[in-house]
Amino acid sequence: MNQSNRENLPRHVAVIMDGNGRWAKNRGLRRVQGHEEGARAVREVVRATRELGIPWLTLYAFSEENWKRSEHEVKALMRLLVRFLEKETDEMMENGIRLQAIGRLEKLPRKTRNALREAVRKTDAGKEMVLTLALSYGGRQEIADAVAAIARDVALGALQPENITEESLAGRLYTAGMPDPDLLVRTSGEFRISNFLLWQIAYTEIYVTPTLWPDFGRDEYLKAIADYQKRERRFGGARE
Ligand code: FPP
Numbered sequence: 001m002n003q004s005n006r007e008n009l010p011r012h013v014a015v016i017m018d019g020n021g022r023w024a025k026n027r028g029l030r031r032v033q034g035h036e037e038g039a040r041a042v043r044e045v046v047r048a049t050r051e052l053g054i055p056w057l058t059l060y061a062f063s064e065e066n067w068k069r070s071e072h073e074v075k076a077l078m079r080l081l082v083r084f085l086e087k088e089t090d091e092m093m094e095n096g097i098r099l100q101a102i103g104r105l106e107k108l109p110r111k112t113r114n115a116l117r118e119a120v121r122k123t124d125a126g127k128e129m130v131l132t133l134a135l136s137y138g139g140r141q142e143i144a145d146a147v148a149a150i151a152r153d154v155a156l157g158a159l160q161p162e163n164i165t166e167e168s169l170a171g172r173l174y175t176a177g178m179p180d181p182d183l184l185v186r187t188s189g190e191f192r193i194s195n196f197l198l199w200q201i202a203y204t205e206i207y208v209t210p211t212l213w214p215d216f217g218r219d220e221y222l223k224a225i226a227d228y229q230k231r232e233r234r235f236g237g238a239r240e
Contacts, residue, residue, distance in 0.1 A: 012055070020212070
């Protein structure tokens with residue numbers, strides 16, 4: 001991408017990485033092998049985001065609903081995550097990428113939580129980009145947790161019900177302090193939000209591609225970004 005193409009870039013891209021299972025099935029492979037190939041696509045998209053100078057990238061890596069998958073698949077995904085963190089942390093540190101995670105992280109196995117904590121700690125000084133992994137994440141659960149936090153503050157007398165605003169809720173979401181996504185990419189052709197960032201995507205532009213996540217790489221990502229750059233965002237307002 002040359003300089004002129006760097007105008008009007010999204011500040012925050014969120015991605016629903018879907019289609020690992022189908023990718024594997026199409027090749028007669030096991031679902032887990034699809035996830036392994038998916039981790040390669042994660043690496044490419046993280047690199048491209050950093051190169052473009054986009055400061056926020058959020059990836060839906062494991063949903064609250066994904067706990068319903070077979071024990072074998074859940075274990076394999078958790079192991080894959082640990083391996084990814086161990087392998088990628090140095091490169092993230094070198095490139096000024098700060099890692100964080102959102103979701104009900106207390107539900108993750110201890111090994112995964114430890115690897116996450118370590119990677120978050122090591123990348124803490126990153127100033128160029130924030131990579132957020134949504135893990136054991138559900139948008140409705142996130143809103144319920146924020147409402148519970150508001151209720152606690154009201155009960156303590158720290159917040160008056162008449163003073164509850166959009167900001168009061170946004171500030172109690174897992175994403176407090178982050179900008180809302182400008183662009184949401186979903187792979188594998190499904191036109192669904194799947195409980196991802198429900199509050200935050202109120203005005204987000206959506207890009208759906210039929211490409212399965214393991215086949216999604218730098219070129220497809222640049223295509224999604226270029227598509228976003230052409231759009232006119234009005235946030236409910238009228239055309240100029
Ligand atoms: C959806 O594909 C994908 C997931 C549930 C997991 C996403 C995980 C990765 C991309 C790899 C590891 C992630 C990191 C951050 C290293 P699916 O299994 O639902 O596919 P299907 O709909 O075709 O069955």
